[in-house]
Amino acid sequence: ANDPDLSGDNVAVAFEDGIAWVKLNRPEKRNAMSVSLAEDMNVVLDKLEIDDRCGVLVLTGEGSAFSAGMDLKDFFRATDGVSDVERMRAYRSTRAWQWRTLMHYSKPTIAMVNGWCFGGAFTPLICCDLAISSDDAVYGLSEINWGIIPGGVVSKAISTLMSDRQALYYVMTGEQFGGQEAVKLGLVNESVPADKLRERTVELCKVLLEKNPTTMRQARMAYKYIREMTWEESAEYLTAKGDQTVFVDKEKGREQGLKQFLDDKTYRPGLGAYKR
Numbered sequence: 001a002n003d004p005d006l007s008g009d010n011v012a013v014a015f016e017d018g019i020a021w022v023k024l025n026r027p028e029k030r031n032a033m034s035v036s037l038a039e040d041m042n043v044v045l046d047k048l049e050i051d052d053r054c055g056v057l058v059l060t061g062e063g064s065a066f067s068a069g070m071d072l073k074d075f076f077r078a079t080d081g082v083s084d085v086e087r088m089r090a091y092r093s094t095r096a097w098q099w100r101t102l103m104h105y106s107k108p109t110i111a112m113v114n115g116w117c118f119g120g121a122f123t124p125l126i127c128c129d130l131a132i133s134s135d136d137a138v139y140g141l142s143e144i145n146w147g148i149i150p151g152g153v154v155s156k157a158i159s160t161l162m163s164d165r166q167a168l169y170y171v172m173t174g175e176q177f178g179g180q181e182a183v184k185l186g187l188v189n190e191s192v193p194a195d196k197l198r199e200r201t202v203e204l205c206k207v208l209l210e211k212n213p214t215t216m217r218q219a220r221m222a223y224k225y226i227r228e229m230t231w232e233e234s235a236e237y238l239t240a241k242g243d244q245t246v247f248v249d250k251e252k253g254r255e256q257g258l259k260q261f262l263d264d265k266t267y268r269p270g271l272g273a274y275k276r
């Protein structure tokens with residue numbers, strides 16, 4: 001059931017065994033992303049980050065779409081007639097949730113692509129840690145079809161996962177592709193038949209939920225930050241981040257891991273996680 005405090009016209013949130021299901025909730029508009037949807041997503045993401053019911057966040061869409069991209073009426077046309085400052089504020093709300101917050105979110109994130117995924121929807125898709133697609137999802141960089149460039153930060157986002165040849169092909173043609181093709185392009189981890197989508201996503205969430213959450217957060221953050229560092233900087237930063245992880249980990253995972261393997265001989269780290 002949707003949580004009444006966190007759910008509204010644009011976004012619906014439901015909790016289930018450590019998973020926070022965050023649904024873009026404008027099915028009648030194919031979950032097109034308006035200015036008010038951005039404002040609601042910012043509130044929801046802020047709240048879930050410190051909500052113990054959210055161990056993993058799954059971002060998906062209600063109805064037939066993951067998201068049909070930015071709302072041509074309630075994002076583009078609506079900001080055409082306003083002042084530069086107001087327009088900048090609308091863009092800032094969207095940037096905040098679609099990439100700034102998601103990219104460095106404290107909880108693991110999975111995009112579950114259930115249907116249409118166009119244009120601006122690629123940004124939150126790519127900024128989630130992992131992604132699982134339905135085979136029948138339909139993706140497209142449709143910007144060229146209506147006379148704009150893949151803006152916001154879509155061009156930058158796709159360049160982090162797709163090769164230049166692949167990215168430019170879809171930027172230039174606006175051609176659609178399905179879930180299996182999205183796997184080949186590196187946009188999603190895997191694609192499964194529609195009737196297995198939720199089940200597979202829950203299975204993956206369970207694996208993540210078994211791990212030490214502090215190590216999980218530190219490992220994800222470290223990976224995301226080193227992408228823009230040199231080898232020297234990465235080595236120095238990762239050593240410091242590793243030390244910091246021991247400092248902030250109340251569960252003392254490293255100590256537990258060493259003890260249960262070397263002294264108690266109760267598990268093998270190569271084959272699974274230590275007992276928490």
Ligand code: ACO
Pocket residue numbers: 028029030032033064065068069070071072073074116118119120121142143151
């Ligand atoms: N912006 C605003 N409204 C939208 C959007 C959108 N991106 N996508 C769908 N809608 C609205 C339609 O206008 C329609 O509204 P209405 O019922 O008030 O007329 C309603 O959602 C249903 O849309 P249909 O087109 O009737 O739905 P259908 O299931 O036949 O098609 C599809 C779905 C393919 C997603 C189609 O709606 C579409 O092409 N949408 C636009 C996709 C797109 O190119 N998005 C922009 C990407 S570029 C960017 O994000 C920067």
